[in-house]
Amino acid sequence: MPVMNIIQAVNDALRLQMRAEPRTVVLGEDVGKFGGVFRATSGLHEEFGAERVIDTPLAEAGIIGTAIGMALYGLRPVPEIQFGDFIFPAFDQIVNELAKFRYRSGGQYPCPVVIRTPVGGGIRGGHYHSQSPEALFIHTPGLKVVAPSNPYDAKGLLLACLRQNDPVLFMEPKRIYRASKGEVPEGDYTLELGRLHVTRPGTQVTLIAWSGMVSIAEEAAAKAEQAGISVEVLDLRSLLPFDIDGILTSVKKTGRAVIVHEAPRTCGFGAELIASIQERAMEHLEAPILRVCGFDTPFPYTLEHEYMPNADRVLGAIRQTLEW
Amino acid sequence: MVAVQAQDDLRRVLDDEGRVLPGARVPDVSDEQLRRIFDVMSLIRIMDDRMMRLQRQGRLGFYMKAIGEEATHFAVAPLRPGDWVYPSYREQGAWFWRGYTIKDFINQLFGNVADPVKGRQMPVHHSANWLNLVSISSPVGTQIPQAVGSAYAAKLLGKDDVSMVYFGEGTSSTGEFHVGMNFAGVWKAPCVFICRNNGWAISVPREKQTAAKTFASKAVGYGMPGIRVDGNDILAMLQVAGEAIDRARAGDGPTMIEALTYRVQGHSSSDDPSVYRDPKEPELWERRDPLNRLRNYLRHRTLWDESWERELTERYNQEITDALAAADKLGAPPLESMFEDVYEDMPWHLQEQKAWLLAQARTRSPHFHG
Numbered sequence: 215m216p217v218m219n220i221i222q223a224v225n226d227a228l229r230l231q232m233r234a235e236p237r238t239v240v241l242g243e244d245v246g247k248f249g250g251v252f253r254a255t256s257g258l259h260e261e262f263g264a265e266r267v268i269d270t271p272l273a274e275a276g277i278i279g280t281a282i283g284m285a286l287y288g289l290r291p292v293p294e295i296q297f298g299d300f301i302f303p304a305f306d307q308i309v310n311e312l313a314k315f316r317y318r319s320g321g322q323y324p325c326p327v328v329i330r331t332p333v334g335g336g337i338r339g340g341h342y343h344s345q346s347p348e349a350l351f352i353h354t355p356g357l358k359v360v361a362p363s364n365p366y367d368a369k370g371l372l373l374a375c376l377r378q379n380d381p382v383l384f385m386e387p388k389r390i391y392r393a394s395k396g397e398v399p400e401g402d403y404t405l406e407l408g409r410l411h412v413t414r415p416g417t418q419v420t421l422i423a424w425s426g427m428v429s430i431a432e433e434a435a436a437k438a439e440q441a442g443i444s445v446e447v448l449d450l451r452s453l454l455p456f457d458i459d460g461i462l463t464s465v466k467k468t469g470r471a472v473i474v475h476e477a478p479r480t481c482g483f484g485a486e487l488i489a490s491i492q493e494r495a496m497e498h499l500e501a502p503i504l505r506v507c508g509f510d511t512p513f514p515y516t517l518e519h520e521y522m523p524n525a526d527r528v529l530g531a532i533r534q535t536l537e538w
Numbered sequence: 539m540v541a542v543q544a545q546d547d548l549r550r551v552l553d554d555e556g557r558v559l560p561g562a563r564v565p566d567v568s569d570e571q572l573r574r575i576f577d578v579m580s581l582i583r584i585m586d587d588r589m590m591r592l593q594r595q596g597r598l599g600f601y602m603k604a605i606g607e608e609a610t611h612f613a614v615a616p617l618r619p620g621d622w623v624y625p626s627y628r629e630q631g632a633w634f635w636r637g638y639t640i641k642d643f644i645n646q647l648f649g650n651v652a653d654p655v656k657g658r659q660m661p662v663h664h665s666a667n668w669l670n671l672v673s674i675s676s677p678v679g680t681q682i683p684q685a686v687g688s689a690y691a692a693k694l695l696g697k698d699d700v701s702m703v704y705f706g707e708g709t710s711s712t713g714e715f716h717v718g719m720n721f722a723g724v725w726k727a728p729c730v731f732i733c734r735n736n737g738w739a740i741s742v743p744r745e746k747q748t749a750a751k752t753f754a755s756k757a758v759g760y761g762m763p764g765i766r767v768d769g770n771d772i773l774a775m776l777q778v779a780g781e782a783i784d785r786a787r788a789g790d791g792p793t794m795i796e797a798l799t800y801r802v803q804g805h806s807s808s809d810d811p812s813v814y815r816d817p818k819e820p821e822l823w824e825r826r827d828p829l830n831r832l833r834n835y836l837r838h839r840t841l842w843d844e845s846w847e848r849e850l851t852e853r854y855n856q857e858i859t860d861a862l863a864a865a866d867k868l869g870a871p872p873l874e875s876m877f878e879d880v881y882e883d884m885p886w887h888l889q890e891q892k893a894w895l896l897a898q899a900r901t902r903s904p905h906f907h908g
Contacts (some may be wrong), residue, residue, distance in 0.1 A: 239694065265694050271724055276683050276717035283687020283701070286672060287622065289694065291687075303713070311680050315673060320655035321879040322667035355880050379882045408885065455885035 215397040220386060221366035223398050224254045224330070227372040228292065230402055231460060232262050238376065241268040242277055242294030251296055252332060252391055271364070273338045278304035279329045282312050290376065291327050298333035298385060299342045305350075313356030328372070332388035333361075334426040334476050335508075335522055340515035346477040346508070351383045352454045352486070359453040360407060361385040363428035365396045367451055370405035377387060377404065387426035394429070396401045410457040412464070416446035418462040419532050420471040424450040427474045427523060434474075434528035446533060453483060461487070462495055469500035472531045474523050479507040501538035504531045548766050548798060551773035554826050556834025558773075565777035569841055575615065575635075575772060576836060577850055579829050582630045584854045585640070589647065592862070593807045598647055604628050606639060606802035606820075609772040609828035610734050611635065613779035613795065621783075622670045622692075624685040624703040625729045626678070627662050628734070632704070636669040640854070644861040650868040656879070657871040678709040682718030682731070688784070689727035700786045702730045702779075707796075708739025710756060711747050719794065720821045723760035728786035730755075730779065731794040734769065736801035741814040754796035762792045770828040773835070800826075801876030873900070 217228065230430040232238045240255055240262075246269035247257030270277050274295055281291035295301045301308070308329070315325040335344035343508050358380050362368040368386065375382040409436070413428065423431035428449045435445035446464050450456055465471050471491060473484040484505040491503060506523045511538050514521050542710070551562045556565055586603040593601045605613070611631025625632055632820055633643065637878035642654055643677055646664050649657035655665050665673035672688075675681060683704035692699040692773060710733060722729045733753050737744050757764025763785075767778045775797065782793035804811050811820075836842035877884060877892040884892070 237695075271717075271720050273713075273717045275714055275722045276686075279680065279683025279714060279717065279811040280591065280687030280690060280721055282682035283624075283689070284691040285687075286684065286697075287691035287695075289691045306677060307680060307714075310677055311684070312674060316882070317879045318655065318658050318675075319665035319667065319673035320653070320658055322654070322665050323673055351696070358881070407812070455887055458886060524635070 217395055218365045218398040219392045219395050220362070220365050220368050221252055221254050221391045223369040224372060224386060225256055225258075226398070227369045227525060228255065228258060229261065229378070232258065232266065235376070237288060238290045238292060239266045239268060239284065240292050240294065241270050241281060243270060243296050245269060245270055245294050250294060252388065254313040254330070254386075255294065270407060274300055274304040275307050276330065278307040278312060278327070282307065282315065282325055285325045285327045286315070286323055292376065293327065293329050295329060295331040297343050298331045298347055299330055299345045302348065308351070308357070308383070309354050313354050316380075317356055317489065320377060324379045325381055328375045328382045328384055330384045330386060333385045334387050334389050335513055335518050336426070338388035338515070338518070341513045344513040344518065346475065348385060348453055349477055349481060349483050352483055356381065357384040357454065358407065359385065360451065361387070361453055362451060363387060363449050364394050367405060367411065367449070369398055370403050371407065371451060373402065374404035374407050378407070389426050390429060405451070405521045408452045408455045408457055410451055410460040411449045412448040412460075413448060413449050414445065416444040416468070418444045418468055418470065419446070419535060420461075420468045420473065421445050421447045421528065421532070422450060422461065422471060423447065423474040424453060425476070427476055430523055430525055430528060431474050433525035434532065437525055437529050438532050443532060444537065456487070458494070460491060461491060464487050465491055465495050467499045469498055470535045471503045472528065472535060473503065474504060474506045474528055476508050476522055477511045479505060480495055480510050482507055501535045504535050506531050548768055549778055550768040550771050550776050551777060552771045552832065552835055556831040557838060563777070565773055565780060567776055569839075570845055573841055575612055576832050576842070578631055578634045579612075579832060580847065580850055581634055581854050582608045582611070583829055583857060584851060585630065585643065588855070588858050590807060595653060598661060600807055601647070602628055602662050602806045603803055604630050606735055606823060606827060606880050607734060607769065607799045609775050609832070610732065610769045610797040610799055612772060612775055613730070613732050613797070615776055616780040616783050617700065617702060620670065620699050622672065622685070622688045622699060622701045624672045624681040624688075624701065625659060625674055626681070626704040626706060626709070626734070627674050627676070628706075629704050633664055633666065633671060636666070636671055638664065638666050638669060638671065640857050641861045641864070642666070644704070644858070644865050645868070648865045648868070649870070650865055651871050652865070652868050653871070656875055679712035679714035681705070682714050683721060686718050686722045686725070686727050686729050689722065689729035689792075690725050693728060698728070698787050700728045700783050702732060702783070704732045704734060706739060707733055707735040707737070707744050707753050708742065708747055719757070719760040719762070721760050722792040726789070726791035728789070728790040730782045730786055731792065732779070733794060733796045734798050734799060737798050738801050738805070738811070738815070740805040740809060741811075743815075752796060753796060755816070757794035762794060764794045764796065766796045766798065769799035770826045770831065771833045772828060774890060
């Protein structure tokens with residue numbers, strides 16, 4: 215089985231789908247000859263031509279707005295927003311239009327657009343190249359939000375997104391685009407949306423993470439193990455809908471949970487997870503559920519590694535929940 | 539390359555009395571087509587009058603009239619059924635012309651169980667995929683890049699379908715207008731942009747929307763022709779729309795049409811124009827009323843008589859009365875429908891919320907008096 219990084223896995227999924235489904239088109243800034251600033255669409259322009267791998271004018275609202283019209287007409291557009299931080303000029307098109315078309319038309323106009331965008335910090339990108347805006351989109355009825363953490367999941371989840379009929383925001387962890395490597399099947403496969411993956415089984419504390427924070431959670435779990443603490447790590451993979459059954463199975467077993475996300479703490483997705491868990495599993499909880507998050511500040515440049523959750527902070531939260 | 543220029547001169551065929559102007563070229567429209575346009579234009583006028591009265595009686599939450607602007611709706615007339623239309627919210631005629639029925643229209647306003655959009659949107663936000671009429675959105679301008687996307691898609695799939703998109707002159711101030719026009723120009727998309735310049739964006743006059751001399755002149759910056767037309771002159775409207783559609787279908791790219799018209803009454807049932815504009819202004823425009831001009835033109839051509847108009851007026855009034863009576867008897871969409879069509883398949887969290895709601899005592903909707 216070939217070893218790929220996340221960029222190669224995304225590229226492979228796009229290529230397979232474009233070969234299988236001629237109505238699939240890729241559009242965005244620099245996605246054509248250049249193959250995208252992260253090279254996720256590399257080689258697609260050569261294979262599928264400028265009409266299906268479209269270098270658009272530089273305007274995010276136009277990229278998403280035209281992708282909507284393409285989808286309504288019958289294409290399967292896969293727009294790329296170059297950085298998650300640049301998605302906001304298209305916020306209205308995503309939140310009020312894309313996510314609402316099926317509903318507001320009484321089911322007449324499904325709008326299958328899969329938006330790919332890199333998210334997260336740790337690349338010396340400062341505020342405008344580092345944000346994790348998932349909560350804003352999870353709060354949007356009509357959208358699905360998917361956030362893979364590794365090459366195998368990235369390919370299988372992206373292919374699954376491209377073969378269902380709802381709009382999706384597919385968030386890719388840019389810090390580990392190339393650092394995360396793993397075996398990826400050459401051929402076609404899909405992973406079910408809405409299902410988490412237990413990346414490390416354990417018994418004492420449930421650690422919940424997604425995207426770039428899964429590797430931090432794994433690192434913290436390994437350190438905990440050395441200290442004699444058994445931690446179960448859940449990679450959520452799908453954020454909307456999220457796998458409540460999988461979360462509850464784990465938390466009912468361990469009685470303790472820590473949630474790790476890069477995004478700011480207040481109204482971050484961790485808050486929703488905590489609410490959902492305590493509503494359903496209060497009697498199983500041995501301690502308050504803790505969060506290790508980004509701070510409620512804009513994403514800083516020089517101090518970015520102080521801003522982002524790390525394994526030691528996560529380990530601290532694990533200890534805190536055990537000592538409560 | 540031929541330099542693209544805006545035509546700042548106003549294209550007109552009819553004078554204010556409905557006579558063909560000297561030297562004007564009359565578009566090739568059959569007598570039957572012209573009579574059908576008069577028929578549908580009359581329906582808009584009748585429907586608007588009846589629905590606004592209903593709104594004033596408190597039986598309808600909201601309504602928007604098109605009085606004085608109806609001729610602009612018939613830019614869709616030269617389209618083929620396979621072409622796509624992205625309306626704004628004041629093009630009732632485009633809907634009726636393409637086959638949207640009085641029943642569909644009224645059921646949507648009522649948001650009842652027979653509403654084509656299942657009670658999901660406030661009045662006048664229609665959607666009809668069987669007619670390639672795209673769901674209406676309240677935030678203005680969002681439909682512009684979407685129409686360009688459909689036009690591009692048709693081109694990519696090797697079809698010769700055209701997209702047409704409507705918006706008001708106020709919307710030309712939005713980012714989406716710029717973005718949509720720019721993408722269309724670059725992609726040479728088969729798209730026709732209809733700017734209904736009715737002079738007023740709620741209370742803000744056109745002078746406060748742009749420092750440009752005309753809205754059509756904006757087209758130059760996007761590498762497409764901008765045509766200015768008397769939007770109350772049905773023959774001129776049909777002519778410029780037909781030319782733009784032909785141009786798009788032939789692969790020659792997009793066109794922007796500025797249809798100069800006037801919003802004779804309020805923006806919506808919630809508006810009161812007496813607060814912000816001179817009451818003499820609408821009086822001036824009533825003399826250029828598009829329905830009167832078409833009627834006069836047809837009369838000069840002996841294609842109109844009083845008994846025909848009386849018959850169609852009575853017929854439409856009766857159809858509206860019947861549709862209202864039927865709509866009154868229909869209840870709200872079923873409670874569980876609130877959770878449908880958010881996604882293709884209902885995810886667990888919506889199933890859970892639906893089950894919870896169905897277990898509660900039913901709240902009686904103030905929209906229904908049954």
